[in-house]
Amino acid sequence: MQENQAPFAGRILKRGSRGLDVRELQSRLKFVGFYTGKIDGVFGTRTYRAVRLFQYEFGLRIDGVAGFQTQQKLKAASRNYNPYGGGGGPQNQPVQSSKGFSAADLRLLAQAVHAEARGEPYIGQVAVAGVILNRIDSELFPDTISGIIFQPLAFEAVADGQIWLEPNESARKAVRDAINGWDPSGGATYYFNPVTATSKWIWSRPQIKKIGKHIFCN
Structure with a gap:
């Protein structure tokens, strides 16, 4: 079931989490410059560190867990993020x-x-x-x-x-x-x-x- 989770479907994401929502988390973190690892849908050490750094910079509780507040702040920070890569937005041209x-x-x-x-x-x-x-x-x-x-x-x-x-x-x-x-x-x-x-x-x-x-x- 975890592998088929819809992006940011309300699940708390932490070390060991897997799925499409983790992929979105990684992609958005990469879009705003906090994550440098592979977009693989696996919440590992690099994702954990990126979440902590994001939380630090945005005044959130620094626990490395992407709960509701962290996800909402990340969605606001990456509002120009385009999950489809090259299409649909000037930021990808x-x-x-x-x-x-x-x-x-x-x-x-x-x-x-x-x-x-x-x-x-x-x-x-x-x-x-x-x-x-x-x-x-x-x-x-x-x-x-x-x-x-x-x-x-x-x-x-x-x-x-x-x-x-x-x-x-x-x-x-x-x-x-x-x-x-x-x-x-x-x-x-x-x-x-x-x-x-x-x-x-x-x-x-x-x-x-x-x-x-x-x-x-x-």
Whole structure:
């Protein structure tokens, strides 16, 4: 019976669970950048760790069990998820660019720019996109847009949920300019707001420049 469970049919999913609902759990976790394993419908160690990381980032009880609250939060976070892969949604269509990013990559990047830098001057929005792209080229960070944005504690907008706000045209344009090679950050891999930053570590980083409210550094 477990193998034929409908996706997210109200079952509590935990280690040892199997079925289509586990496949959906894995697929949605992968869509938002938390799961890197095989989509096999088997709730194993990788799935458990991905659920815990998702729960941590979204302020849920961290127990590695995908109960009702975790499933509902994941469905909201992955609302653009398309279970049929290549059909039916713009997020699955490839976008031609110098680095070969998909439409889903570019949308997530625009969401990050909007969440982190709306209200900043346009050049500052492009600089934030540039920082994320610079991290892809660094061995110190994950090598995908989703991996960077959802890296634990990397972006406040992920922790407070603002990453899921609809990006505006300014954010989307900033992403296009950054993809096309404009990097106002000067090659930075970090930025912070000096008014709110309390980390001694971030203040110790070599500073490159200040744009709007953000200091960009390495």
